[in-house]
Amino acid sequence: MTDRIDAGPVEILLVEDNPGDVRLTLEAMKESKVLNNITVMKDGGEALLYLRRQGPYADAPRVDIVLLDLNLPVRDGREVLAEIRADPELTHLPVVILTTSAAEADILRSYQLHANCYVTKPFDLEGFTAVVRSLEGFWLSIVKLPRLDSDD
């Protein structure tokens, strides 16, 4: 974890169009022990611009991990995931699918597109908080995330 502090906060991109879910995720992350910065994008197109630091996001920091909803306006989560994996600059990014869908077809498709994991949003607050905490514990504390040199 000390490496983490040396390297600055973990940059999380949350791609989610439901403001309620955004708030729930932020509330659950509030008590996080890991220094982090969450940026929220409400549609897939904007999310890709942000990740590529294009347009209005030229000064955006490099993202360390993406929390991605599947059903999004403009470009949906599957398209965003496919684009990330097809882009040499982004392909290393850990992508966590966080969605209401429990459909077998969505789960299979997401892993075929090389999602790092697939999580169905639990229905109650306790479950949701527990999931966000576990994701945080696993992805921000336990695993090592790839870090590219901050400027190339």
Add this chain to the structure above:
Amino acid sequence: MAVGQTESEKEIIRLKRQLSRERKARIQAEEIAEHATRELYEKNLDLNRANRDLEQFAYIASHDLQEPLRMVSSFTQLLAKRYRGRLDKDADDFIAFAVDGARRMQGMINDLLAYSRVGRPNADIVPVDANEAYHRAISNLTGTIEESAADITHDALPVVRAGNAELARLFQNLLGNAIKFRGDAPPKIHIAAVRDGAAWRFSVRDNGIGMPMDNREKIFDLFKRLGSREKYPGSGLGLAIAKRIVERSGGRIWVESEPGRGSIFFFTLPASDGGCS
């Protein structure tokens, strides 16, 4: 005209007339029958269409209702968690009612979704080992079984034609029902199956509170509940789902019961070794 006709000639004419009248009547009857058949066929098509629409409606309604409800439920729970004891007694009460209402509605919507999913694609009717389905049901009910100290026994069960996951759900709902409506003694439940022509007739016998015979049809209706909500929580869909699963496989479900003397739920499912005619 009658002059010179013999008796037998008159008889022949009379018979010919009668024959022609009968022929006309028969043609008329056939036309009526044909018309009625066509009408019945069209009514049947309409009915099938209406049923499909209703299923589609139930599916979409329950699926799409989940999303906003999840918001209501999550945020009232958050409100309860953060502000309990910090407003006043009334506020705590109101929040508790909202949380409870949202939780119950979630249960109902989940069950309605399960109900409308019976018979949807990937639930093909195939040969299913009822023993396996039974064990899956038991493992899903582990918590409830331990908590109620239920004693569940079963005979060797046959292979039948049903939806694979649906048969497990059928056992789960019937066992869950038997445990929920238990009396003062720990539940004792026995599952048996006997061959009945081309089908198997299953029975699920319990030692629960039973019910008056005039309720035995109603309990399979959607959202029908006989007990109070406080004492017997649930959506009132468990037996409706069970009925739908059985009927989709071409079987029948019914109950024999007496207040205070337990219930026996029966259902039939086609045997997998054919004989279906």
